[in-house]
Every structure is written in C-alpha cells, then in structure tokens.
Amino acid sequence: LQVPRxxxxxxxxxxxxxVRGGAADQNLALLDGLxxxxxxxxxxxxxxxxxxxxxRAAFYTGGFGAQYGGRTSSVLDVSARNGNKQNLAGSxxxxxxxxxxTFEGPLIEGKVSAIVSIRQSFVEELxxxxxxxxxxxxxxxxxxxxxxxLGGSHELSLTVLDTDDRGDIAGTQKTxxxxxxxxxxxxxxxxxxxxxxxxxTYTYRSNSLPIKARLTAGRSEMANEFGPESAPERMSxxxxxxxxxxxxxxxxxxxxxxxxxxxxxxxxxxxxDLFTEFTTSSEEMNExxxxxxxxxDLAGDKLSINPGVHMYALPDRSxxxxxxxxxxxxxxxxxxxxxQLNASWGIYHQILSGLSDERDLGNLFTAWITxxxxxxxxxxxxxxxxxxxxxxxxxxxxxxxxxxxxxxxxAPIFSPFPKFTTTLQEASGTALGTxxxxxxxxxxxxxxxxxxxxxxxxxxxxxxxxxxYTYNPAHDRRHQFNALMHAQRGEVGVTIQWQYxxxxxFTESGGFDVWYPLTPDVDVANEAGIDRIVYAEPFNGRQxxxxxxxxxxxxxxxxxxxxxxxxxxxxxxxxxxxxxxxxLFTFKRVDQLPLIPSVGFKMExx
Numbered sequence: 001l002q003v004p005r006x007x008x009x010x011x012x013x014x015x016x017x018x019v020r021g022g023a024a025d026q027n028l029a030l031l032d033g034l035x036x037x038x039x040x041x042x043x044x045x046x047x048x049x050x051x052x053x054x055x056r057a058a059f060y061t062g063g064f065g066a067q068y069g070g071r072t073s074s075v076l077d078v079s080a081r082n083g084n085k086q087n088l089a090g091s092x093x094x095x096x097x098x099x100x101x102t103f104e105g106p107l108i109e110g111k112v113s114a115i116v117s118i119r120q121s122f123v124e125e126l127x128x129x130x131x132x133x134x135x136x137x138x139x140x141x142x143x144x145x146x147x148x149x150l151g152g153s154h155e156l157s158l159t160v161l162d163t164d165d166r167g168d169i170a171g172t173q174k175t176x177x178x179x180x181x182x183x184x185x186x187x188x189x190x191x192x193x194x195x196x197x198x199x200x201t202y203t204y205r206s207n208s209l210p211i212k213a214r215l216t217a218g219r220s221e222m223a224n225e226f227g228p229e230s231a232p233e234r235m236s237x238x239x240x241x242x243x244x245x246x247x248x249x250x251x252x253x254x255x256x257x258x259x260x261x262x263x264x265x266x267x268x269x270x271x272x273d274l275f276t277e278f279t280t281s282s283e284e285m286n287e288x289x290x291x292x293x294x295x296x297d298l299a300g301d302k303l304s305i306n307p308g309v310h311m312y313a314l315p316d317r318s319x320x321x322x323x324x325x326x327x328x329x330x331x332x333x334x335x336x337x338x339x340q341l342n343a344s345w346g347i348y349h350q351i352l353s354g355l356s357d358e359r360d361l362g363n364l365f366t367a368w369i370t371x372x373x374x375x376x377x378x379x380x381x382x383x384x385x386x387x388x389x390x391x392x393x394x395x396x397x398x399x400x401x402x403x404x405x406x407x408x409x410x411a412p413i414f415s416p417f418p419k420f421t422t423t424l425q426e427a428s429g430t431a432l433g434t435x436x437x438x439x440x441x442x443x444x445x446x447x448x449x450x451x452x453x454x455x456x457x458x459x460x461x462x463x464x465x466x467x468x469y470t471y472n473p474a475h476d477r478r479h480q481f482n483a484l485m486h487a488q489r490g491e492v493g494v495t496i497q498w499q500y501x502x503x504x505x506f507t508e509s510g511g512f513d514v515w516y517p518l519t520p521d522v523d524v525a526n527e528a529g530i531d532r533i534v535y536a537e538p539f540n541g542r543q544x545x546x547x548x549x550x551x552x553x554x555x556x557x558x559x560x561x562x563x564x565x566x567x568x569x570x571x572x573x574x575x576x577x578x579x580x581x582x583x584l585f586t587f588k589r590v591d592q593l594p595l596i597p598s599v600g601f602k603m604e605x606x
Contacts, residue, residue, distance in 0.1 A: 017040065020062055021073070021476075023473070024475070025354030031049060037220065041121075042165040043121070070263075070287060070349075071348065080143070081115070082113055083146075085112070088106075089606055095599070097123050098119055099122060100120075103116050116144045120140035121138055133591075137168075138165075138166055144159070156200065163194060163195040169189055169590075194222065199216065201214060202214070221239045222239075242263035256292070264285075265286075265287070267284075284316075285351065286314070287313070291308060305326070307325070309325065311323070323348060325345070326344065339388070344383075349380075352371075353370070353371060353378070376407075378410065381404065384402045386399065395440060396439045397436075399437075401433070402433060405428075408426055414538045426466070432461055437456040438454060439453075449487045449489035450488050454483070462476040474506070480500065484498075493556070500547045504542065505543075515529060547578065549572070552567060553567070567601075568600075571598070
C-alpha cells in the first residue's frame, strides 16, 4: 500500500521515466531501430545503453516526426556505434555500482568489425549495508554488434542486447518517527525485469542514384515480476517481432523518405494477491506503421520544414488512423546567426497501455495490455514552440513551450479498496508547460580551468478527467530543476550535479475497515478479519520535494593509446532524506539513497 514515487529524471530507483506530461508507457525507446521496453536499470541513473557505445542519440520530448509511431509522448532513438575495423581496442572499468569490460576489433580488417560489452553491478556483494541503508540491488547488461561493409554499396549489422534487474525496492524501512527498522529482507517487495533485443539492419546506397534503402528486422522481449524470486505474485511480459523498410531519396536541398513497419506483439500477465481474484490473460496484437515525410531547406537555408504523414493501422480491428505531422526551424539571420525559432505539431495514436497497481506504484510492476475494443486507442495532439539564442560565444539559452492533449486514455477505475484492477475507464487529459535552459561551453574559469555545464527549469501541469473525477495523475511534477557544472584543468576534472523536483500527487488514506473472505468456513463472529485501508479521493495529496547534489572528482592520464581514469565522489552529498514511498498501511517510509561514496577505475586501449 504505497504511494507513487517519482517523475522525470529525478530519483534513484525505478527504470521508468516520464516526459512532459506523458505516462511511462507512452515513451518509445529504440536501439538500432528496435524497441527496448525498459531502457533504464533499477538504479535509474544507469541506462541500458552503455554510454561509450552510443554513436547517436536523438531524444524527442514531443512533436516527433512522421517516421515514429505507436507512442503518444516521446521518442528516444539510440544508434550504437560500429567496432574498430583497423585495431584491437577496449576498456576495463571497476566500480561497486557498475563495472564493465568492452572489447572491439576487426574480424576482417577494413571490412568486418565486432564490439562486445559486459556490465555488471557488485553493489549488493560489496556494499550490502551502507551507512544503515540496505543495498539489495543487482543489475547488468550484455551488448554485442557486428558490422560488415559488403562492397561499396551494401552494409549489414547485427545487434544483441540483454539486460537484467532485480532488487528489493523497500530497501531500508523507517518507522513513522524516522527510526530505522531492522535490516530484514522483505521478499514481498522484490521487483525484477529483463530485456532481450536482437536483430539486424541491411543498408543499400546506390552508386548511380541518390537513393538509400534500409531494412531492419528483429525481436524485442521484456518480462517483469513482483514478489519473491522463487514464487512471484505477479508476472507480465511483452514480446514483439517486427520488420521495417525505409527508402530515402536525396534532393539538392533536402530529402524525401517513405517507410513501413509491421509489428506483431504478444502480451501476457498473471496477477494474484490477497484482495483480488487470480487473474491471467494473454493477447496478440498486430500493427502497421507507414509514413511519408520530407525535409526541405528553403529561403536560402534560413528555413527548414519537415512535413509528413503517418498512417497507424490495426488490422485485427480493421482500424486506420491518419496522423499529420509538421516540424519547422527558422534562422532569421542565417544558420550561423544568434537566433533560431522552432515549432512542431502532430497527431499520435497508441494501442498499448501499461497497468500499474494504484495501491503501491513503488513496486514498479507493469502489466501491458491493449486498449479495449470498445474504446479508441489513446490519441494525443502536440504543439511546441521554441526559441534558441546564442548570448555569447560560450553562453547559449533556450526556451520552449509545449501543449499536449490526450483522449481515450485507459485509466483504472478508482476504488476506495486496495486491489490491482484490470477494469478500465476512459479519460481525457492535458499537459502544458515550459522549459528554460542555459548552456555554458568552454568558458575560461578559475585556476586556468575550462567550465562546461547547463542549468534547466521545467514547469509542467498535467490534468486527467473521467466521468467521475478530475485529478492530477501520479506523474504530475510541477517544478523541476537540473544543473550540472564540470570544470577541467589538464588531466583533472570536477563535476557537481543538482536535481530538484516538487512533490508528486498521491492518494491519501481515508481510514480503515476489516475485510473477511466470504467463504463457508469463515466465522465472522469469532474471527478477527484482515485490516484493510480505505482510500480518500484519488491523488488529492502531494509528496515532499526531492533534492540531491552529487560531486565527482576525475583524474585522467593518457599515454599514447593507453588511457587511465580514476574517479571518486559521492551521491547525495548532503545526505538528504528523499522519500521513495510511504506505506499507508504500516506507517513505514522508505527513502531514496542516502550519502553514498564511490571510487572507480578505468583503463582504456584506444
């Protein structure tokens, strides 16, 4: 019986993220064109994509182009780099939170390369009880990619990603008076998930025509569970197979591209606990995503427009949805000038929904389902307007306003009694806000050092409406601040990071009653029954604020192809008690991570 825990990038545990009013299940994460359903680890400052293996990463917080479909909030599109085709290279790093080994090199020199990465956390083994806080978390990932140049026009790549996470999200519990409970393992609050992604991409570039073709095919799987490892109480999985064909025609001042994706998805879940009947379900879903879009540079390169149309089709339901999109950028004084204006607009649909337990969202368990056939898919309209400005050669600013409307949201039917419900109601909603950001690049700083970093502030307001209630959902974080500053002098660097988030909505307790299972062998006159919480109005309270400051000191030594890096620092340097969740039934609280020092070492061969 736990309240929702966090929103956005702030937070220490979770694996979920929320973007500009969208729920966690409304984000699309891609690795080399294939979906990754849980793109973060249980300690959520680590993603499932090793940073040193990322070639390109595009993060669209809204208004994304016509090539993306099937989600209504955001897109994280990551492309992994290819391995070294000339020399052997790699790195080995050790740190309690995440250790890694990476190896790459040519299989056929100049033509075929391979890159392999293995990462594993040892925090559970090395720091099981740190400063009174239990650290029962284990996670890791394995990645591999082979890339081949097949003549001057053909390329082939194969990608594999495997991740696993498990932990007792209760960590260390405290009494209502702030006293630490005995460090006894509570298997009932264990959560686990895994990702499996494997596939390949064939690319053709014509030597005689300005044409590029790309075919991607693969499979993505995600399974998650809640409860003891030997006998989980709830299980859920999503498995999808897909194939995507994209064709691009390069123009003198832009390009035109068309594409289509067929995706077959299998969904299943099993739910079983004290206050709900045993529930198991499975279903199959087919989707077609097709698009045509163009990028055109006009007005002497002062204007770039990206119009497009996406067609979202559900063959099993004989339904098709037309989704126009438009993105534009304008440089009043040319692309080398100080000012840039950006705008985007689009319509988006989504058939998938992720169900969470309204009693205890802290467990991070999600059961994936499709929108009921009696209801249209979730629909969203995005409108975004922004301005970028270069104030000085080293200081850049940006401000962006956004508005998102949502229709046909699949929301659980609220009940005053605690139960995991798969009964849904239709809701509509709006999300609006603004982002302000300042970036510092290569600014001369004290002691002949160079300063880089950023400061950002986000205001966001999210409201859902059903036939019965108007409420702010669990991810409605009104204010967020993020700041990071890095000073570098020679081989020594120091980084300070600050995160702040205002309180999230939660459903308060309205009281308690006693519950009896109504079976013939129950004697209600003599048996005590089971205490049960009764909820007040949904999401009518607000949690405390979240704030964390981290500091890291780094020393890097380069000797030819060899690079050694020593990194030391601490999370939550002020040791602030940030709430993770509060158990309304037992009056116990679980906090985010306390002050945690860490030391790590990395050796690279470039």
